[in-house]
Amino acid sequence: MKRYGAPVMAILLVGSLTAACGGNESENSVYTLVIEASGEGTTDPGPGTYPHAPGSLVTVTATPAAGYNFLGWSGAVTGLDDRVTVTLDMDKTLTATFGTAFEPTTYQNPVLPGDHPDMNIYREGDAFYLVGSTFHMMPAFEILRSTDLVRWERVTRVVHSTAAALKQQTGPGQGTWGGFIVKANDVYRVYYAIGATQYFSSAPSLEGPWSEPTQVDIFPYTPPGSDTAYERGTGSDNSVFVDPDSGKTYMLIKNGLCKWDADHPNDFGINLVTEIDPDTGMLLPESSIDMSFVNWDQETGGCGEFSNADWSKWGEGPTMTKRGDWYYYFISTHTACGGQLHAWASKKLVDSTPEDWTWLGYVLTGEEPYAGVQHITAPFELEDGTSWAFAHSYDCTGAGAEGEKTWSNGEWMGLGREGLLLSIDWVDQEVGGQTIPVPQFTAQGRELPAPALPRSGVPFLLPVNDDFTSDEIDPAWTTYDKSENRYSVTERPGWLRIDPGADRTTWVVQKEALRSSSMVVKMEFTPRADGDAAGVRLGNGYWRDEQVLSAPTWMTSGEGFTLPAIMEVSVARVMEDKEDRIRFSFRSRSVKPASDAYTELDEPVVEGESVAAPPGEAVWLKLVRTDHKATGWFSTDGVRWTQVGREIDISALDHFYAMAHTWVGNQAGMFATNKSADFDLFTYRDGFTQIQAAEANQQSGTDIVSTEDVGPVLGGLEAGDWAMYGSVGLGGGRVSTKAIELRASSAGEGGVVEIWLDPLAGGSAIGTCKVPGTGGWDRWTTTTCDVKPTTGTHDVYLKVTGGKGELLRLTSLRFVPTR
Incomplete structure (x- = not known):
């Protein structure tokens, strides 16, 4: 015979008497409160069944286990306060739900949405810094910082439009081009081009304050086949290379296109690798390694002869790395949809000749929507042996057939050249009679394995929401x-x-x-x-x-x-x-x-x-x-x-x-x-305006599903899947959010959506929302659920829990304001 504790036997007896007497609720001498806990946590009183006199007020407290969060009450009371009071005017059930924040192990591109062209990367300890072209947006030369390569924050801007070096250089397409960071003798220098000539600013730290631009001295160059020296400037979209063998720091100089031609003596390309003097920041011309041969032949990525130039084959945006015995030199073709990256390899750098370098071919083109991937940073290796690089590409959606090189405009090219994080595998290949490790880059897409690095703990980098209460304007503004x-x-x-x-x-x-x-x-x-x-x-x-x-x-x-x-x-x-x-x-x-x-x-x-x-x-x-x-x-x-x-x-x-x-x-x-x-x-x-669910900035486990009635939706949502929407404004002052509206469909029984704010920065859930089945994937309904009153700007995560298989599809979300 099964034995029960005394409270449970009393409940059973009362229930039996009530049923025998016709179940008149008003004559009940006791009501039951069933307390349940779902997930890792407990309640006080603990989970169980408790009898109370009618009208009793019962206070219950929820306590999550270590590493878990309290996600809210359901049943007799709803809400996110960890302590609630239940009035026993009938039998009731109260459920406390606990869950855990999630550690993303994947990412999707772009990790830097919007215009982030011509990037170069610098590492110091656990921190990575990215810089690139800002052109005529002032102040210029933006510095970004990250520890995980996915989430970035702005550090500062270096160059103001009042700088003397920018005189008559702040119009469309002018300003600062490219850029890279060098540290020498405990001084930081950032280099950038103004009018195809290199300048640098100096500072004691990467936060500044930064000096006024100093021009890098120009030196003459004599192209092969010519008896005349020309001043070709010091280039734009340059980068830096530190030789691990010699410890010397080199500037990779690029200016102009195609092979020198006596009939066009001032129109030709130079590609030089020139040492930087660590004391002065100036160049040492006598150290120059001439890589200009990359411009001479159309078949190997250059424009070729000027009289028969292919202007889509540029030798620009040079970067360099060394891996094992090999030096690698990367250059890009035209900067549009269909643009490509090609590479050269040599076991010799100093005193090298064109014969010492082997062309590896086009190592990166990309696929739609990012079908113009190039201008990579120098590849770099992490402590776990994985290799990475950043690159830019326009969103070339609709620009042409997959894999087709095209100059056609993509559907979203107005966003500019977006920042992509690429992983690299090095695969031995026979090239020119030699076995050379050739870089192979990951396809750009979703569910990419994230770098194994410390979490940045900063918001996903998007335009800032601003109430202008700071004493200084945010560096996002230009x-x-x-x-x-x-x-x-x-x-x-x-x-x-x-x-x-x-x-x-x-x-x-x-x-x-x-x-x-x-x-x-x-x-x-x-x-x-x-x-x-x-x-x-x-x-x-x-x-x-x-x-x-x-x-x-x-x-x-x-x-x-x-x-x-x-x-x-x-x-x-x-x-x-x-x-x-x-x-x-x-x-x-x-x-x-x-x-x-x-x-x-x-x-x-x-x-x-x-x-x-x-x-x-x-x-x-x-x-x-x-x-x-x-x-x-x-x-x-x-x-x-x-x-x-x-x-x-x-x-x-x-x-x-x-x-x-x-x-x-x-x-x-x-x-x-x-x-x-x-x-x-x-x-x-x-956040009070409808957000398209398919426009997630990061996600895990989801799909984009095309529908005839509502367009692209977020589908494939199974238990544990999530989507993140960055920089969502949820009010301030007298306006806050009180609820969320989810427009969804489900061919099954639906599922539960947890609403999290900033979980990667220690945030927590502000509510849960049970979305019912709708009877089909093409049948949409709006479910409104209360959330904890919230203001401010947040990364909003929607995490799905429930049964097995695809539970939900979402077309939009919207928060409901209150005052």
Whole structure:
């Protein structure tokens, strides 16, 4: 006979008497509270069944086990407070759920969304530093830091537009190109190109403060076959190589294209490996190793003879490493969809000749969407023996058939050249009669094994959400031209003031990094005269119409090319015809085609509408964009929104080829014209606006599923799978989040979604959401679940738990605000 403890026997007896007497609930002398614990944790009182008199108040506390988190109550009470009180007015069950944060073991590219071209990497201890081209976005020369190679943070910016070296070099496509870091005699130097000439700035630490640019001395070069020495500058997109055998530090110099030709004596390419003097930072010309032969032959990656040049075969972005007995020299072809990386190998560096180097062929092309992978950093090895490199590529979605080299524009080329992390295997191959370890790079995709490194513990790098409460402006913010002194966070503490001056516009912007964003600003601004305007915007690298006339003249209207154009979509408060209005518009202006030069602009094309502005200076503006469509909104409280006009197709901006204008990707942020405006808030990814579930920045175990009715969705969600959405704004001040809406489908019984904030930085879950079965994968329903009241900017993780097999598909998520 099974024996029960006394409390359980009492419960059984009372239950039997109640049933025998007809089950009149009002006559019950006791109710039961069943307490359950799911996962690693316990409760006080512990899990069990407890009788209580009707109307009793029972307090229960949840305590997670070490390394686990309390995820919430379900049943009699819901919520995330670890202590709750249950009123016993009937039999009830209370369940405490515990779970653990997750340690990602995989990653997906891009790890650096948005424009991160021409990168070089430097390591010091556990920290890695990345630098690259910033061009005319000021301040220039951004330094990034990471410990795990996946999550990065900005350290500083080095060069301001007021630097004397940048005189007449802050226009479109100018500024600083490339860059690398050198440390010598306890002094850090960062090198970069201005006008195809190298400069450096010095500092006692990588955080600065940085000196004004110092020009690296130029030295003459005599090309093979010529009796004349030429000054070819010191190059752009250079890198650094430290020879592990000699300890010497070399600059890898690149300038120009193709083989020297007596008929074109000033148009040829040089590729030199020249030692850097550790004391002065200058070059030692007599040490130069001439690698210019990489430009001579089209078949081995160069342009070839100038008179018959293949301009798609460039020898640019050189990097170098040594592995075992072999030196490896990497160079890139054209910087577009279809661009490639090729490599040379030699057992000899100093005094080497072209005969000492073996061409390894094209070692990296990439696959759609990143079908133009090149400009790798020097490959580097971690302590576990794995090898890695960073590279850039445009998102070339739709640019051509898989594996096909093409110059056509991709669907998202407007984002610029995004940063990809690549693992490398070295495989012995017979090349030119020698056995040489040849690098093989991982295909770019999802579920890539992550480096075994200490976790960075910083947010995923996306445009920052900013309330401007800091004494210094965040280094994510940049501007065009020499407008740095036109904005401030100190003139009105807690606000960003943009003061462009009369007949001017000043932009304060960051790199556009998402295919679906919802930018919100809170602004105080009252236009006084026609032309006054301020608001939120997204645009490409030009900022004044006439600048497109100086675009590269080799751009034509032929198939696969885009004529230079200025494009901008914005939501702004403006004065139009002496009326205070809210305007949503997409403006573009292109050059007229010409055979040899751009001499005339087409008329501007403006699409959009405006409505009367609300009373008062304060207004919230919102620019939402997804799937190449944009909408504009305004609000008087940041919660209730009014749409301005209709949806506008901005696909021309999204796929615009940055090389056709200013080398940079699209920029998102704020602007003011003619009159100062104050901004109290900028949110790049508003959590109170629907977020497309397929636009996860990192994920594990998920698939992107195409559907006819709602487009791409996040599918394949099984127990343990998760998706992360970076830089989600969840309110601040009087506005916070109180619930989450998940739009999902399930052909089975559904599943549970845990909502985590910043788990890699010690965060925890703010709620769980039971999503029911919907009767089919094409049947969508919205489930709303309470979450712990939250504000601020967070990396939001959705983690699925439940049964076996595919449990859910998600089309969108949205947080619900409260005030």
